Amino acid sequence: MSKTNKELAVDVALKVIEAHQVVPCGPSNLSTTxxxxxxxxxxxxxxxxxxxxxxxxDHK
Incomplete structure (x- = not known):
């Protein structure tokens, strides 16, 4: 069973949130969000x- 467009949109949003996790930065690699x-x-x-x-x- 394929996902609905609503489910796919939420999946994309979750991936964007995951991509905005804590990343190291600064001279001492302090973490920032x-x-x-x-x-x-x-x-x-x-x-x-x-x-x-x-x-x-468009594709129907």
Whole structure:
């Protein structure tokens, strides 16, 4: 059973969140977090979902 566009959009958002994890930086390799907020996450989900729906509609 294939995933729905909503499920795929959430999967993409989860990968973006994972990509924004703690990264080493600075002279002593102190860790810092690249923050991603809820609004950005919502925008990612909405944008990916909208794109997938458009692609599905265009290819039918």
């Amino acid at each position: 690249k923050c991603i907020n809820l609004e950005q996450i919502n925008n990612i989900i909405e944008s990916v979902y909208t794109t997938l729906e458009k692609l599905d509609k």
